[in-house]
Amino acid sequence: MNKLIINADDFGYCKGVNYGIIEAHTDGVLTSTTMMANMPGFDHAVELHRQHHNLSIGVHLNLTTGSPVLEHLKTIVDTEGNFRSQAYYKGSFIIDQQEVYDEWKAQIEKILAVGIQPTHLDAHHHANLFGEFNEIYFKLAAEYNLPVRNNFNNQDPTRRTTDGFVYTMESVLQSEGSLNQLFATHDTVEFMCHPAFLDKFLLASSSYTYPRTEELDLLTRPATKDLFRNQSLFELTTYKQI
Incomplete structure (x- = not known):
């Protein structure tokens, strides 16, 4: 059968994001998330994971938000020791690729160290494409x-x-017809999403805020759950099955 993964980015960003992701999983159709090892909500996310073992967790490799896990980096941080913004990477840039490798590896290791076995990798702001x-x-x-x-x-x-x-995902979660069209050409699909409740840290630090609440609503609304429940085209799954 066709497989659909619905993955929420940014687990560990802050409490508002963490609670939104858990809500989308326990009262909605979310199957998976990816964790940010360097953000203020990391410990809170780890605590929530221990209460919700069925939520699949991968690593959201970060290079553009907050400060790194490692110290003494030079080329991937600004003068204050924070990651360079994604705007820095839109033009020509000079980066020590070993620093990227070391930092991303440290993020993976930090997640492994708290007893979480990651299911997959992705990257915040699609930084893997820089x-x-x-x-x-x-x-x-x-x-x-x-x-x-x-x-x-x-x-x-x-x-x-x-x-x-x-x-x-809003472009596809419209009807059974739009889902049929998607799976006519694909066997396995991931939907990316960013559900969250808004808190002060998120409002102050992210340019993507209120749409997160709309995504949370879409993932948990009865019409969405009914749409998924009444179809036989695909099964909801995680990267463990890929």
């Missing part, structure tokens, strides 16, 4: 034997990933 960072992304996936999010042009059949990836 420059040649996709090769670092693939290298870490191979080292840890993990699937990756398919936000790239997947020409290599040996990559463990879905064959479809949807950036905006």
